[in-house]
Structure formats: C-alpha cells, structure tokens
Amino acid sequence: MKISRFLFALGLSLIISAGGHAFSKTEETYENAHNCYVDLKADPEARKLRQSWEKCIDLFERVARQDRRIESGADAKFSLGKLYEELAENSKNQSDWLKAAKEYESFARQYSRNSKADDAYFGAGKIYWLRLNDKANSKRCFSRVVKFYKKGDKAAEANKYLAALETGILPKDADAVSQAGSIQEAVTIVIDPGHGGKDAGAIGPKGTEEKDVTLSLSKKLAEQIKNDIKGAKVFLTRGNDATLTLDDRVKFANKKRADLFISIHANAAVSKKQRGVQTYFLNNASDDAARRLAAQENRNSGRKASDLEKIISTMIQNASTEESRILAKSVHHRLVKDLSGKYSGVADQKVRSAMFYVLVGVKCPSILVETSYVSNPKEEARLNNKDYQATIAKAVAKGLDEHLKSKKSLAINL
Ligand SMILES: [Zn+2]
Incomplete structure (x- = not known):
C-alpha cells in the first residue's frame, strides 16, 4: 500500500513536470465516472441494480481520492454525496442515506472553502433529520452553515431549520427551496x-x-x-x-x-x-x-x-x-x-x-x-x-x- 502510494506520488510529480499533460490520466477517469453516471441515468433497468450504482460510485471515489487538489477532485467528492442520495431514493435503504449524509459532510470538511461546502452541510442536515430522524447530527450540520457560511445562500434556510428542530415542526416554506437552492417567493x-x-x-x-x-x-x-x-x-x-x-x-x-x-x-x-x-x-x-x-x-x-x-x-x-x-x-x-x-x-x-x-x-x-x-x-x-x-x-x-x-x-x- 505504502509502496504503491509512493509510486503514485512519484508518477504524479513526473506528470506535473511534463507540463501541459498534467493530470491527463485522472481527468480521463473523471470522464469515465461521468459517463458511467450518464449511462446509468439512461437505463432504468440498470438503475434498479445496486451494483450499477456501486460501479459509478467506485469510479467517482477513485477520482476523489486522486485529485484532492484540483477541481475535478472536489466535483467528484460532491457528486458522491449526490449519487448516494439518488441511490437511497431508489433503495429506500437507511445505510445509503447515512452514506449520502457522510459524503456531503466529508466533502464540506475537505473543501471547506468550496462554494458548494454550505450546500453540502445543508444537504446533510436535511438528510439527518428528514430521512434518518437524527436531530443531533442535523443540528450540528445546520449550525455549521449558520456559523461558517453566514453570507452564503443557505444561511437563512439553515436558521429556519434550526428553529424548526427545536419545535419539531417543519419550516412552512421548506418546500420553497428550489432545486437550484434559491428561495422562491411565488409560484x-x-x-x-x-x-x-x-x-x-x-x-x-x-x-x-x-x-x-x-x-x-x-x-x-x-x-x-x-x-x-x-x-x-x-x-x-x-x-x-x-x-x-x-x-x-x-x-x-x-x-x-x-x-x-x-x-x-x-x-x-x-x-x-x-x-x-x-x-x-x-x-x-x-x-x-x-x-x-x-x-x-x-x-x-x-x-x-x-x-x-x-x-x-x-x-x-x-x-x-x-x-x-x-x-x-x-x-x-x-x-x-x-x-x-x-x-x-x-x-x-x-x-x-x-x-x-x-x-x-x-x-x-x-x-x-x-x-x-x-x-x-x-x-x-x-x-x-x-x-x-x-x-x-x-x-x-x-x-x-x-x-x-x-x-x-x-x-x-x-
Ligand atoms: Zn397537440
């Protein structure tokens, strides 16, 4: 394990010194991961099989592990949260929901300055509460959004959820969060x-x-x-x-x-x-x-x-x-x-x-x-x-x- 890591590090430095072709190997893997996902979306039969999801997840994991410092590494890591979330929607499996929340959190910790970090904590907070009924972890995630991403577009919503966690009643406009993440005033x-x-x-x-x-x-x-x-x-x-x-x-x-x-x-x-x-x-x-x-x-x-x-x-x-x-x-x-x-x-x-x-x-x-x-x-x-x-x-x-x-x-x- 250590040797392969060393060899990998060596290989990486060689690629970097080669200039223009830096990271070409890992970019290719990201393309594979993405293609795997697109194929999965297009195939309803495959989507029913856990192994099809795991195949794509595995590819994204590889990119996330390798490319920590460049953009596709962050993209891959965030995508893992989304993939587990979609898998969970299909499988209705608690452990998939948990993995989705964990991946989001792990992304947010690792890429705390990424513009999606607050979205990831926010997503994890919702999954903990609404899917796993884990209010303590939900509260922890929403609090992070409020504390560390005050100026982000999720701060106000996270505040509402924190208040709602106290009363146990979902925010009235919880549904007004569009898929793009912004608040809609009127339909x-x-x-x-x-x-x-x-x-x-x-x-x-x-x-x-x-x-x-x-x-x-x-x-x-x-x-x-x-x-x-x-x-x-x-x-x-x-x-x-x-x-x-x-x-x-x-x-x-x-x-x-x-x-x-x-x-x-x-x-x-x-x-x-x-x-x-x-x-x-x-x-x-x-x-x-x-x-x-x-x-x-x-x-x-x-x-x-x-x-x-x-x-x-x-x-x-x-x-x-x-x-x-x-x-x-x-x-x-x-x-x-x-x-x-x-x-x-x-x-x-x-x-x-x-x-x-x-x-x-x-x-x-x-x-x-x-x-x-x-x-x-x-x-x-x-x-x-x-x-x-x-x-x-x-x-x-x-x-x-x-x-x-x-x-x-x-x-x-x-
Ligand atoms: Zn017609």
Missing part, C-alpha cells in the same frame, strides 16, 4: 397552448382546429389559476395565433423561471370512437434524454459545460421527472373526476410517460394534457362549448393547486 406557472399559426394541430370532423381550442382553453386556465392560486404568476407561451417552435416554448418557460409547465392539447385518433382524457409527463429514463440535454447545453452555451454542471443539470432534470409524474397524476385525477361529474362517457385514458420534445429541456416539472379527442364528434362539440372549457380549466387549476399544497406538506426535496 410561476407557464401554460403552453399547443400548436398555433401554421401548425393547426389535429382537425375535427366538423373542422375544429386543435390550435384554436388549446388557445381558448389556455386563456381560461390562466384566469382560473390567477383566481384560485394565491400569488401565482401565470404566463402563456402564446396569446394569439402565433407559430412557435418547440424550442421557443422551452426557452420561454426557462426564461420565465417556471416552477410548473403545462402544455395543453386536444387528442386525435383514426377511430372516431376514441375518447377521453390523457395526461403525459416526460420520462427521460425511457430515452437518453439526459444525454441529449447535456449535448444541447454544450451547443448552446458555446463552451464546454463542466462535468459537474452536466451532472447537476441531469439531476435537476431527473428530480423534475419524479415531480412531473406526481403533478400529472394530480391534474389528471382531478380532470377526469370533475368532467365525469358533469358529463357522460368521459373516458380515463390514464397518466402516461413519453418522450415529448416540448417537455425536454424545460427545467421544471412539466406535463402535457390531452384534454379530449377533437377527432371524436361528441368531444369535438364539447371542446367548442364554453361550459366544457370552463370545467376543464377549473379542474386543471384545482389539480395544480392540490399538487402545490401536497408538496408543501411533504417538504422533502433537497
């Missing part, structure tokens, strides 16, 4: 009326164009949300018969820093008998969406995103997938229930996951609602009816509201 909802302009979407037997129905529904929905959800900011990707690319819609949502994104459509099928409500969420696990997202970011930014940025971006996307699924269920359930209460023969076409390009790249929970079938004569007539439209708008707004409320009471997102 921002972006509604996307499907199609528009040159793209009419589906066309019904009587000539109803999907693009008109989606615009009218979306406008009603926007009003309903403003009415029902206190302080909500609502934006439409289009307010008239404009032609928008999918990319325009995604960019708009991200620019508005949307917390929730909902794309409104009307379905069509070859059979005129096909009817009902269907809600989709993006499943990037069924595709290599994560990889594409990373590639897209590289193209758009004009510079190579750091590996950590790529990983974090992948994680944000993944976290949104889970919330998107929950959001889809909440909206769908409400929509089917409320429509069925007023109209006959409303079919529940279930919540499904699919690769919708409009949802890829939207950095928040996103769903797509196929409100009814414009290809079905009865539903086409209903879609043109003001009361039917109002019922849909009310139900969707209620589903959104219910989702936001249940999220608030859980408050377990890191």
